[in-house]
Amino acid sequence: xxxxxxxxxxxxxxxxxxxxxxxSQELLNSYYSRIITLIGIYGIMAxxxxxxxxxxxxxxxxxxxxxxxxxxxxxxxxxxxxxxxxTFLIEKLVWPLNSIQIPFFWATIIAGLxxxxxxxxxxxxxxxxxxxxxxxxxxxxxxxxxxxxLNLNSITNGALGLxxxxxxxNVWWAWGWLLVTVATVLSLxxxxxxxxxxxxxxxxxxxxxxxxxxxxxxxxxxxLGGFFAGISGSLYGHWLSTIDPxxxxxxxxxxxxxxxxxxxxxxxxxxxxxxxxxLFAFLxxxxxxxxxxxxxxxxxxxxxxxxRMLVFSGLFVIIMIFWPRxxxxxxxxxxxxxxxxxxxxxxx
Amino acid sequence: MGLKAPPSPFxxxxxxxxxxxxxxxxxxxxxxxxLGSLYALIAIGYTMVYGILRLINFAHGDIFMMAxxxxxxxxxxxxxxxxxxxxLAVACAALLGFTVDRxxxxxxxNAPRISAxxxxxxxxxxxxxxxxxxxxxxxxxxxxxFPQSLNEMIIIGGEMExxxxxxxxxGGIRFPVISLITLIVAAIALVxxxxxxxxxxxxMAMRAVSLDIQTTSLMGVNVDRVxxxxxxxxxxxxxxGGILWAIRYPQVWPYMGFIPGMKAFVAAVFGxxxxxxxxxxxxxxxxxxxxxxxxxxxxxxxxxxxxxFFILIIVLSIKPSGLLGRPEIVKV
Numbered sequence: 001x002x003x004x005x006x007x008x009x010x011x012x013x014x015x016x017x018x019x020x021x022x023x024s025q026e027l028l029n030s031y032y033s034r035i036i037t038l039i040g041i042y043g044i045m046a047x048x049x050x051x052x053x054x055x056x057x058x059x060x061x062x063x064x065x066x067x068x069x070x071x072x073x074x075x076x077x078x079x080x081x082x083x084x085x086x087t088f089l090i091e092k093l094v095w096p097l098n099s100i101q102i103p104f105f106w107a108t109i110i111a112g113l114x115x116x117x118x119x120x121x122x123x124x125x126x127x128x129x130x131x132x133x134x135x136x137x138x139x140x141x142x143x144x145x146x147x148x149x150l151n152l153n154s155i156t157n158g159a160l161g162l163x164x165x166x167x168x169x170n171v172w173w174a175w176g177w178l179l180v181t182v183a184t185v186l187s188l189x190x191x192x193x194x195x196x197x198x199x200x201x202x203x204x205x206x207x208x209x210x211x212x213x214x215x216x217x218x219x220x221x222x223x224l225g226g227f228f229a230g231i232s233g234s235l236y237g238h239w240l241s242t243i244d245p246x247x248x249x250x251x252x253x254x255x256x257x258x259x260x261x262x263x264x265x266x267x268x269x270x271x272x273x274x275x276x277x278x279l280f281a282f283l284x285x286x287x288x289x290x291x292x293x294x295x296x297x298x299x300x301x302x303x304x305x306x307x308r309m310l311v312f313s314g315l316f317v318i319i320m321i322f323w324p325r326x327x328x329x330x331x332x333x334x335x336x337x338x339x340x341x342x343x344x345x346x347x348x
Numbered sequence: 349m350g351l352k353a354p355p356s357p358f359x360x361x362x363x364x365x366x367x368x369x370x371x372x373x374x375x376x377x378x379x380x381x382x383l384g385s386l387y388a389l390i391a392i393g394y395t396m397v398y399g400i401l402r403l404i405n406f407a408h409g410d411i412f413m414m415a416x417x418x419x420x421x422x423x424x425x426x427x428x429x430x431x432x433x434x435x436l437a438v439a440c441a442a443l444l445g446f447t448v449d450r451x452x453x454x455x456x457x458n459a460p461r462i463s464a465x466x467x468x469x470x471x472x473x474x475x476x477x478x479x480x481x482x483x484x485x486x487x488x489x490x491x492x493x494f495p496q497s498l499n500e501m502i503i504i505g506g507e508m509e510x511x512x513x514x515x516x517x518x519g520g521i522r523f524p525v526i527s528l529i530t531l532i533v534a535a536i537a538l539v540x541x542x543x544x545x546x547x548x549x550x551x552m553a554m555r556a557v558s559l560d561i562q563t564t565s566l567m568g569v570n571v572d573r574v575x576x577x578x579x580x581x582x583x584x585x586x587x588x589g590g591i592l593w594a595i596r597y598p599q600v601w602p603y604m605g606f607i608p609g610m611k612a613f614v615a616a617v618f619g620x621x622x623x624x625x626x627x628x629x630x631x632x633x634x635x636x637x638x639x640x641x642x643x644x645x646x647x648x649x650x651x652x653x654x655x656x657f658f659i660l661i662i663v664l665s666i667k668p669s670g671l672l673g674r675p676e677i678v679k680v
Contacts, residue, residue, distance in 0.1 A: 126665075
């Protein structure tokens with residue numbers, strides 16, 4: 001297929017997705033439009049983790065920490081001073097934060113930047129490690145972030161968390177930021193920078209011998225991953241409208257959920273990450289029936305809470321053992337690929 | 349009703365809530381030693397599996413949690429006496445560790461190390477969710493299961509004094525009975541482990557497998573069985589640690605294994621992962637420093653769980669091979 005045809009197809013596809021989103025807003029009820037928003041947020045989380053875990057060849061388990069940093073930062077910036085006065089019961093909020101309120105867009109950008117700074121500070125010492133040691137170190141850092149959030153009463157409101165966040169996140173913010181994330185990560189992954197990252201992923205020592213600065217490349221990818229994790233955190237916080245450091249909403253469970261998305265979609269594929277995010281959002285809503293009361297062959301069964309997580313983790317282990325490539329493997333969506341799929345169908 | 353002793357020149361109480369009383373330090377030391385021996389018991393399972401498979405067995409902390417639930421239900425549902433329940437629960441934990449290896453880790457023995465790690469994380473969450481579904485996510489109390497005398501205090505060398513109209517013992521070293529019992533049980537378990545690894549045939553096979561899997565299998569050793577035995581042994585030790593832990597901190601819930609498991613892993617890395625004496629040493633040092641830190645700076649108690657991770661990160665960035673481990677050489 002010619003390059004121009006592909007571009008035209010892309011230019012048609014993007015507005016059609018936008019049109020579909022618009023129609024979904026108009027026709028479906030708020031429950032469904034919330035799920036569609038969640039798909040966008042999960043997409044950003046999964047794509048940013050794919051950049052780190054799938055493409056750059058380090059394995060981070062600290063994503064939830066950056067998401068939490070983003071959520072707290074933007075929430076502290078969008079809440080009105082009166083609300084903060086009411087929420088911070090244990091200790092008063094520190095000075096510059098207690099009297100400012102800025103628009104959601106700028107709060108999200110700052111959330112991303114702050115998360116990126118955290119990623120830099122964490123990546124600097126951790127990236128001297130490789131493989132599973134790096135995974136554990138990042139997991140440790142994300143737990144440290146959560147424990148600090150639980151204890152720094154004058155900034156995070158401690159165990160009480162933040163409540164009544166304005167519900168700024170809608171379909172347009174989520175999917176708009178998803179578009180920005182995908183465009184950035186794609187253009188990065190298919191530049192010389194991305195090729196260097198993939199060379200490091202395949203063989204770290206060999207790549208180093210070829211003159212690639214492993215540390216610098218991986219740190220850049222890690223910081224960028226942290227930036228978009230912060231963005232997704234800002235959107236997620238304003239979608240949930242509460243931030244609670246006690247439950248595992250922003251703990252290791254969130255990292256695990258994002259990990260399920262990218263493993264389901266195929267570790268190393270950006271398309272796979274988006275599909276995985278969408279499937280996860282869809283399945284976790286659809287599987288709700290497992291936790292409600294059921295009627296099987298005339299027997300009434302009380303719903304069992306926690307059943308969804310069991311299904312997901314079981315599915316996760318089965319995928320890893322029998323189907324480690326996931327849905328997409330390491331391949332990406334392309335118009336050529338789509339056409340060849342249709343051709344094969346047609347011939348048969 | 350003795351007179352209150354004059355303040356010792358070695359003890360002082362500073363304005364910042366920092367207390368450095370030698371008696372307090374000693375009782376913190378005993379409590380830290382007992383907590384550290386719990387970490388050591390759990391860390392051995394991590395270090396043995398890592399020594400053989402180069403795999404961080406994330407599910408280890410959840411086997412710890414499962415053992416506690418087993419003990420709880422053997423006492424409450426099966427009405428067994430507590431010592432029998434504890435022994436059975438440890439046996440069940442060993443069986444669970446063996447099963448987890450067979451079902452989840454054996455099919456991916458030859459997969460890249462990172463996929464094995466991801467699978468281990470998945471297994472960990474599977475066991476946690478299983479516990480939520482089977483035992484429910486509501487925390488249960490372990491307090492009434494085991495004899496109450498375990499939680500009583502041992503007091504050495506204090507004086508009687510009248511406080512609030514009652515005679516109470518002031519000063520002296522005080523620590524719960526369970527601290528002492530933990531130390532004894534851990535010591536017995538470690539002696540047994542030493543005997544098992546160095547004096548039995550299976551132990552010899554374990555040491556051989558950790559040096560070189562392929563050569564060992566060529567020598568006619570059933571490697572899969574030896575690895576299974578390693579998982580069972582490590583899980584049994586985690587089970588012992590779990591039950592002692594639950595007597596000390598009597599709240600049982602499905603996610604209770606995460607933090608102790610992570611701390612024990614830190615202990616294993618600290619001591620040099622792959623080395624059993626290293627795991628014991630790392631566990632003891634971690635336990636003592638953690639309790640000491642909280643004892644000296646009570647204001648920092650909220651950050652207690654973060655402390656272990658700080659140690660991890662410092663150790664990893666200064667000497668990733670730990671105190672007694674060998675450095676790993678990367679080849680192309």
